[in-house]
Structure formats: C-alpha cells, structure tokens
Amino acid sequence: MTGFLIRRVLAGILTLLVASFLLFLLVAVSGNPLATLMANPHVSPATIAAARQELGLDRPLLLRYWSWLTSMLTGNFGTSTTGQPVGSELGGRLLVTLQMVIPAVVLAAILAVLVGVVSAVRRYSVLDHTLTAVAYLFYSTPVFVVAILLKDFLAVDVNNATGHTILYTIGQNDPGTTGTWNVFADVVQHTALPVLSLTLITYAGWSRYQRAQLLDVLNADYIRLARAKGLSPRRVLYVHALRNALIPVVTVISIDFAVLIGGAVVTETAFGWQGMGQFLLNGLTGPVSPDTNVVQAWMMVVAAVVIGFNIIADILYAMLDPRIRLA
Amino acid sequence: MPEPATPTPILLPPAGAPAAASRGQLRMAAERFFRHKLAMTGLAVFVLLVLLSVIGPMLWKYNYEQITSQFGTAPSAQHPFGTDTIGHDMFAQVMEGLQTSLETALLVAAISTVIGTLIGAVAGYYGGIWDQIMMRFTDLVLIIPVLAILLVLSNRFAKQSDSSLFVGLMLAILLWTYLARLVRGTFMGLREREFIEAEHAIGASTWRIILRHLIPNAAGAIVVNATLTVANAMLIEAALSYLGLGVQPPQVDLGSLIAAGEGDATALPWLFYFPAAFLVLAILAVNFIGDGLRDALDPTAREH
DSSP, X not given: OHXXXXXXXXXXXXXXXXXXXXXXXXHHHTOOTTHHHHHOTTSOHHHHHHHHHHTTTTSXXXXXXXXXXXXXXXXXXXXXXXXXXXHHHHHHHHHHHHHHHXXXXXXXXXXHHHHHHHHHHTTTSHHHHHHHHHHHXXXXXXXXXXXXXXXXXXXXXXXXHHSSXXXXXXSSOOTTOOSHHHHHHHXXXXXXXXXXXXXXXXXXXXXXXXXXXXXXXXXXXXXXXXXXXXXXXXXXXXXXXXXXXXXXXXXXXXXXXXXXXXXXXXXXXXXXXXXXXHHHHHHHHSSSXXXXXXXXHHHHHHHHHHHHHHHHHHHHHHHHXXXXXXX | OOOOSSOOGGGSOOTTXXXXXXXXXXXXXXXXXXXXXXXXXHHHHHHHHHHXXXXXXXXXXXXXXXXXXXXXXXXXXXXXXXXXXXXXXXHHXXXXXXXXXXXXXXXXXXXXXXXHHHHHHHHHHHOHHHHHHHHHHHHHHHHSOHHHHHHHHHHHHTTSTTHHHHHHHHHHTTTTHHHHHHHHHHHHHHHTSHHHHHHHHTTOOHHHIIIIIIHHHHHHHHHHHHHHXXXXXXXXXXXXXXXXXXXXXXXXXXXXXXXXXXXXXXXXXXXXXXXXXXXXXXXXXXXXXXXXXXXXXXXTOOXX
C-alpha cells in the first residue's frame, strides 16, 4: 500500500508538472494582456513598453515559465493586475466555493444512494419509473436553469408568503452579521439555494449509476448463495449487496467532486458568489485580460485538486474492495 | 487451382466474432431500437425540434433580429412566446437559438467522435509506446475541467464573427477523451482474437483491419457515445453562453437567451421559460435516443 501510494503521488506530481507547462502555454496564447492598452490611442508606446516590462512580457516564454514555476513552488503565485497577492485571495475564494460544493456533494451522495437503492429494489415499479423520470429530467437540465427557477420563482414565492427574507439569492453571506448563531443562520440562508441547485443536478447521474451497480450485484452468484443460505432479505441487501455496490459509486463521487469545484463557476455566477470561479471569470473578462497570474494559479489549483481526488479514488477503491491488490 | 473442399479452420468466420456489420445483427439492433418507446419518443421530439429550428425561421413572419413595436409583452396570438424588452419576437429568437445550439452540438459530436475514434484506435491497436503517448495525452486533457479551458480559449477566439463555429470547434477538441478510452479498450480486446490473426495471415493491411473489422465491432459503443456527446455539448455550450463567453451577438443560442432573460425573469417570465424549456426538451430527447441506442446496439449491456 505504501509503495503504491508513493508511486501514485510521484506520478501525480509529474503529471501536474507537465500540465503546468501546457497550462502556461494555453494562457499565453489565449490573449494579450496589453491589448486594451495598445488599442487606446492616448497611450504612448513608452507606457506600453513599461507595462510590458512590468508584466515580464519582454522576456522569452520559457524564462517566464521557469520563474513562474519556481516562485509557485515557494508558495508565491504572484500578484494580480490590481496588485493583490493571488495566493491568499485564491485560498479565501476556495473556501467560499467549498461552502457550496461540500454540502452539495454530501447531500447528493446520500440522495443518490437512497434513490438508487429504492429504484433497484423496486425495479420496474411505479416508484422506480417516477424516480427514473425525475433523474432524467435533472440530468438533462443545465444547473443555471435550476438556479434561476429556484431564485427567481421559489425564493420569491417563499419570501413573499412569509413576509421575511428567508432565502437569499445573491452572495455567499452578509458580512455585517454578528453573533455566532446569527452568522450561522445567515450562511445557511445564503447557501441553501446554491446547494440545492448543485445537489439536484449532481445526484441524478449518481443515482442511475447506483441503481445499475446494485442490480449488477444482486444478479451475482454470491448473492444467490446468500439467499440460498436463508439469510434475511434485509441482511442480503444491506450487508452483502449494497456494500459491494457502493464501491464504484464512491469512486465516481470522489472523481466528480474535483470536477464540481472547477465547474462551480456557473452556480457562483447565478447566485453572485465571490468564489473561485468568479475569480477566474474576473481574471478573464477584467480590463487587463487575461490576468495571467490569476488564471494560471486557478488552473494549477484545480489541476492539483483533480489529480489529488483521482489518487483518493484509487485509494478508496483499494481499501473498500479486498479483491484489488496493490502490487 | 480448385478451392479446397474444406477451408482451413483459421479462415472460417469464428463463432460470435466480427459480425457487427452483418445485416442480421443490424436489423435486430434496429428492431430493438424501434421497439424502445422512450427512444422513439425522443427521436420524434428531436426531429420536430430540428425541423422547427431549420424550417421555422423561414416561415415565421418575424426575423429573430427584427425589432417590433411591442416591448416586453406577454405571449399572445401575434407573439406566441411574447416579446423581450427590446421588442424582439421571442418565438423567432427561440427558433434561431435552438438552431445554433443544435448545429453546434451536432458539429461537436461529429468532430470529437472522429478524433476520439482515431486516438483510441491508434492506442488500442498499436499498444506499447503509442498507447502510452496517447493515453497520457488523454489524461492531461482530462485534468482541467473542460469549462475552464473553454473559458480561457474563448476569451480570445469567441469574439470572432462566427462565434458558434469557434465554440463548436473548441468543444470538439476537448470532448473526445471518454470515447478514446472506450475505443482503446475495445480494440485491445479484439486485437488478440483469432479473426484478426487470420486477417494478418492473409496479408490484410493495418488500415483494412482497423476500418473493416475493428471499428465495426466498436461501432455500437461509438454511436452511443456520439449521441451522449450531443447532449453533453448542448449542456456545456449553453453554460458557456450563459457566462457570456460562448456565442456572441448578433448570434443567439438558447444559453445566451436564458442569460438575457434572467434579469427580467420575475416580471417577464416567458423570456426565461421558453428558451429554458426548449433547451431541456432537446437535451432530454437526445438522452432518450442515446439510452435506446445503448440498449439496442451494445451487446454487453444488460437488461436493466
């Protein structure tokens, strides 16, 4: 196990290193940060040259990559075009994104397992068909459509009906709140709808997967044997079948978790959250575009998260499934 | 020279081997597909949506760019989907947006299927160093969320006049990874089978083996994947346009229409409802078709 882990982590670091170069190239070709300056007739060539030097664009590409990489290894992601250090800003925004993604993943996983098990056990019943239809609907709906439905229709109705602002539709919290309980309530009120949107579109695919996996296992010989031994259906289902059917589902969930962090930008935009995704969008659409350090740092963090969760998925798989031997 | 009475066993078509292209199996698959109620519903809806988006704009009295004297009016006989605050007829806008979304998604599916099949074929057939190169490359493409790469790229490229074409091409060069792995796996399994050995023995060229034997055997998986790519591309393309980095004005797609309608969604809900409903309907229809195709074409898929 230790040997496997070391090799897996080393391979991950190597992949990240190769990825860092490709990402650097990608950002370099994606736009000229000086384009806005150069398009302005009132800016003199001297100013442009000064800006070019300040951004380090007068140096060759490989040298720029090297200095970016080495300073990143010391934890320095550089400064954004507004002069703020990128690293600390990104860290704070990652927390904001996690405030949305972690509850959504937990809720979606619970919902998916419940729905998947019920659908598989009651296969072809009215309940199964209904759950399947609902899952298909959410699976085919973009997250921002769910978000708009929730914030412009559900939230407005709920808030009008109660006469209070129960559900907030903009922002991740109200910075003016004081007191532990109030802060907690405020965060929940702000987080409820984004989490619900992400949960609904995420659970749909997972529940189908859970259903298929459980049906597969229920057809296996060892389940027939367990039944033949006279074990109670409940014991067969929960102890023998579900445990094995959960293994691939857990793996998929841990891989999707990383994807959700990268994809949270859409939900963040819909609800006006200042998370990671907004940081990337601002870096891409701001006055100096692309804000090279911001975009590169974002991509490196997300790449590291994806690689990390792929390793976690491998480890989980190996721990849960005794048939997998890590040689 | 007379033919030997009994051909050597190695030249016999092995039982259960390469019959994906044979008429009997194709007909059976088609029958299974046409009996699949959900898939047929999906197919009917999809065909209707395509017809609406292609023929509709030619017949409808308003052009999608035309500005009428009705501002933000609710659906009526004259404007069945209402008008937006600028005075556009929403029915014309939704038809045009649907056309852009469908066109882009179909383009993405076509190109990414070719790329994924080729890369998977080379990796799976040649194996060894080629396999290593192709699959490590695939891993790299998988590391960064597609949406992020698209955001960075479209910052530069989507500002073009024909933005939907660029968005489509960008999506196509990113969405082939799953198919490449699928084709690779199929090819690796088939490569060692006797009928491929027999082809080698009679001196068939590599490309003949790949095109005539291996790809037909992977055709089911490829077709199913292509269909699901259409649905996936519609979702991602809409998200990109919603963020303002996809299709650019004067072009419209369903994502950009939803984004435009979002601000007034509470007061003028039809600006949101109609494009959103058509987007979900189209993706749902494609997913149903894909499901039916999987049940019909994939011999390894079980009855669930």
